[in-house]
Every structure is written in C-alpha cells, then in structure tokens.
Amino acid sequence: DAEGGAVADPAMDVVDAIVDLVENYAHPSNNGRYTSVIALFLKDGVKYFRKRVASKKLKAFPLSDAIKTRFAVAMTRIIDKGMYSKNSTMRYVSSSAAGTLAYLAPSVVLPLVTSRFGEAILDHTA
Numbered sequence: 001d002a003e004g005g006a007v008a009d010p011a012m013d014v015v016d017a018i019v020d021l022v023e024n025y026a027h028p029s030n031n032g033r034y035t036s037v038i039a040l041f042l043k044d045g046v047k048y049f050r051k052r053v054a055s056k057k058l059k060a061f062p063l064s065d066a067i068k069t070r071f072a073v074a075m076t077r078i079i080d081k082g083m084y085s086k087n088s089t090m091r092y093v094s095s096s097a098a099g100t101l102a103y104l105a106p107s108v109v110l111p112l113v114t115s116r117f118g119e120a121i122l123d124h125t126a
Contacts (some may be wrong), residue, residue, distance in 0.1 A: 029068070050104065053104060069105045
C-alpha cells in the first residue's frame with residue numbers, strides 16, 4: 001500500500017490525476033461544452049475498465065480487488081456530481097457507470113447510491 005492506504009499503481013495514479021483535474025468541471029452547476037467530454041471520459045473509462053477486468057486474453061495479469069476499488073473510488077467522484085447534473089446525458093452516463101461499477105466494486109458504489117436514493121425519498125424528489 002502507498003500513502004493513505006491507496007494501492008501503488010502508475011496507471012491508477014494517472015486516473016486519479018485526471019479525476020482531480022476534471023472533478024470541478026463535473027459539478028452539477030457547471031454545464032459547459034466540456035460536460036459532454038467528461039461524460040464521454042466517464043462512460044468510456046468505465047466501459048474499458050470493465051472489459052479489461054473481463055478480458056480472457058489478460059487472465060495471466062488479473063487486476064487486484066484493491067485496483068478495482070481504487071478505480072471505483074476515483075470514478076464515483078465524478079458519478080456523484082454527475083447524478084445531479086443539469087445535462088441529461090451526464091445524468092444518464094453517471095447512473096449507467098454507477099450500475100456497471102456496482103458489479104466490480106459494490107462496497108464503494110452501493111453505499112453512495114443507497115444514500116442518494118434515501119436522500120431523494122426523504123426530500124420527496126425520488
């Protein structure tokens with residue numbers, strides 16, 4: 001484990017750095033021309049990560065549960081903001097990505113989704 005309990009992995013370091021940069025632009029109140037690019041990054045990132053996890057060609061190099069968790073934590077930072085976006089595409093992509101990641105790292109995604117759903121029920125917005 002690296003500092004802060006995160007697993008040391010150069011590729012994940014890059015993913016974290018990208019998420020650090022785009023997270024503020026994914027904020028629900030921001031709805032610029034870059035929103036669709038962030039949605040595309042989220043959609044394709046989760047799609048290709050899922051394919052990598054399921055790849056039969058790369059079974060000799062499996063991804064650890066810690067890497068799956070670290071990826072899910074990074075992507076949920078965008079998903080959490082995207083669920084409330086003014087942009088319908090970003091909302092759709094965020095919910096779809098959350099569903100996909102829930103299979104790969106349920107301990108990361110399901111608490112987020114259930115807490116947001118609980119808030120929506122309490123506020124009568126569900």
